[in-house]
Amino acid sequence: MRRVFENLIEEAHASVQGANKGFLNEDYLRARMDDKIQMVKDYLPDFLVENRSLYAILSKGIHDLSENECLQYFETVKIGIEQILDEKIIKKEKADKALKAREAIQKAHSKLTNS
DSSP, rough: OOHHHHHHHHHHHHHHHHHHOOOOHHHHHHHHHHHHHTTTTGSSHHHHHHHTTTTHHHHHHHHHHOOOHHHHHHHHHHHHHHHHHHHHHHHHHHHHHHHHHHHHHHHHHHHOHHH
């Protein structure tokens, strides 16, 4: 689950680099995860940014907790990750729907103005 979380952050990092030529990549690479999230927050689901402490739970699980302790927090972490991914899915579906609507409107407008 920690890798899923890290991959979401890295995906946002790649988006920022592509969109913002002034982005300070060296600072990002040296930053702690909490700071990385703040640096790319505009490219992340709001739930992830608001609940970035989820990463601390995941890290603690890897480094300090027993297997039983990890199992105790598993459902909480799972629900958090699912919420983040649900938000990404909804955003993508909304963007896809908007694209289809724009294309249909342009097509209809073109037919009506050329008739």
